[in-house]
Amino acid sequence: MKAAFFAQHGGPEVIEYGDRPTPEAQAGEALVQIKAAAVNRVDKWIRDGWPGLKLRLPHILGSDGAGVVSAVGQGVTRVKLGDRVAINTNLGCGKCERCLAGQDNLCLHWELIGETVDGTQAEYLAIPERQLLPLPAGFPFEEAAAAGLVFHTAWHSLITRGQLRAGESVLIVGAGGGVNTAAIQIARYAGCRVYVVGSNEAKLEKAQALGAEVLINRAQDDWGKKIFQLTDKRGVDVVVDNVGAATLMTSLRAVRRGGRVLTVGNTSGPKFEFDNRYLFSKHISLIGSTMGTWADFAQVMALVFAGKFKAPIDSFFPLAQTRAAHEKLERGDLFGKIVLTP
Ligand SMILES: [Zn+2]
16 A cells, blocks of 8 residues: 655655555454545654654554545454544553543553554554544545544543633633644633634634634733733633643643643643742642543544534645645644645
């Protein structure tokens, strides 16, 4: 089969396109012919590599995707040949105590498709059938692939872990990333007042179209102060901060006493210092998570299928041009997802 892969870590230039062995569906697995796969920021980090990361090279990236079941292994009962499916990238073992408790995101043998095992940026992927969610007739593969990882991640963070309540104020730090554009829609859907801090007017306008009510341009305003003014010194109930090093301290200032700061990542770097006095004296809950449970996936994708949520798609690239897609991701001149089509 054709696939995008890398045989050594490095910049976008290490991404190759060529032949890899077509996987076979083992017992309990389905072979999915991939019709669309999305590019995520995690792809860049895996491609760059980090100390301790051990991959079997060459490695195929791609954490979310959608396609058609083209073969099934022994004992498969949930899907059949020809089914259109979306792929849940959160790969639990299905057997450990956490998986059996319905918390497959806390699996003792947790894996992420495209990170620790080969991913969706290929013509085919063999995957346990429990990872597959049926797509409604006519629902575009591209939209399912674009929505998968980001809505799953944001839903688990805001709704399951963050326990958003109607009427709360939610500040989202960053306007353009996939998880943040999902978070804006989810917070609005949950009945919250959504504040967004963005780097420029164009991104803020798009955030507004997704449901953000209060827009703060960080190029013009000190956003910590601005939140303080806009909330009459109260602060917001919840801050969604997936930026990290550059912003967490301001997020701790911007949240109200007893508020929550949610994080699923750190696009500005993983290590940072913060003043612990803010955390304890303001009774702040700092809540981390990554990905989500099967129930989160099924719940949020049902809303995607119903047209309540939509992942903005920045651009489409043929799978053969995955390297160019990485170059665009590195430049950062995008709003929403890049979708690859084999
Ligand atoms: Zn498990």
